[in-house]
Amino acid sequence: MPVNKKALDHFERLGRAIARTRVVEPLPRTGRSVFEQMKKIDPRSGMGTDDFFDGDLASHVAYIEYREAWVKKKGGRGETD
Amino acid sequence: MGVARPIDSFDAAIRDLSNVLDSEGISWVVAGAVAANHYRDQIRTTIDLDVMLSLSDKSVNVVQDALQRHGWESVEVVEDWLLRAQHPVMGRLDVLVSGTEYETGAIARAHQEDLDEEQTYRTLAIEDVLILKLIADRFQDNADVESILATQPEMDWDYMTNWIEEFDLEERLQRIESIAIERRSLTERIKRESHRSRSTPDRTRD
Numbered sequence: 001m002p003v004n005k006k007a008l009d010h011f012e013r014l015g016r017a018i019a020r021t022r023v024v025e026p027l028p029r030t031g032r033s034v035f036e037q038m039k040k041i042d043p044r045s046g047m048g049t050d051d052f053f054d055g056d057l058a059s060h061v062a063y064i065e066y067r068e069a070w071v072k073k074k075g076g077r078g079e080t081d
Numbered sequence: 082m083g084v085a086r087p088i089d090s091f092d093a094a095i096r097d098l099s100n101v102l103d104s105e106g107i108s109w110v111v112a113g114a115v116a117a118n119h120y121r122d123q124i125r126t127t128i129d130l131d132v133m134l135s136l137s138d139k140s141v142n143v144v145q146d147a148l149q150r151h152g153w154e155s156v157e158v159v160e161d162w163l164l165r166a167q168h169p170v171m172g173r174l175d176v177l178v179s180g181t182e183y184e185t186g187a188i189a190r191a192h193q194e195d196l197d198e199e200q201t202y203r204t205l206a207i208e209d210v211l212i213l214k215l216i217a218d219r220f221q222d223n224a225d226v227e228s229i230l231a232t233q234p235e236m237d238w239d240y241m242t243n244w245i246e247e248f249d250l251e252e253r254l255q256r257i258e259s260i261a262i263e264r265r266s267l268t269e270r271i272k273r274e275s276h277r278s279r280s281t282p283d284r285t286r287d
Contacts, residue, residue, distance in 0.1 A: 031194035
């Protein structure tokens, strides 16, 4: 599959642009350190909230809808040639 | 050395999902914010654990029933594709069912992570976290894309660019790029002006 040079250039430019304004914490991280740091930021991290339907449901539904439209456009279950 | 005891809800949830889903022969991976946190420049918090799974010929009801037997209460938010579950100790869980060749591939190429000496789990590879986030395209998804790209990661560019083109995601990427460049300009201006105000003598006291 040929590399999409335009998209690749965008990623490289974007990474450089963002990196100049950010502080990167040490990488790579272990699974345990990820969970420990999340709990340090907020001990209730991962526990949900009083509203069962809040949080990232909208993101998941947006993802599923985009996927459905894409599959429909492909005329099947998303198999590529 | 002994196995570490579960330290928190995430830890307990990962162990429980391994029991529930592995025993049903269901392939699953950690996705969403927790997967993104393996690659972001800085870790962020989230209210839930997201997983993506491959059901093969099974029904989503198999997952729902298995979760229920382990004390999870769940609701099918999008029929056949999305479950939200809650457990009093293990917290909140979103289960996204894969439905495309791309997703099956993403689950297959996921990375294995260690929770401790005996317990492992699999999490989406960096390229697939980015692709899924670009598809979802909500505010927090885009923030995750920015945060991951800020680390200037090494990636499989062929794979990445192939799926960006396949899913028509170029415009979304360009939009994130524009915002990032605008923010960089603003940050640089703030730094310049902040420096100027520090170095200029305060004449109001004269």
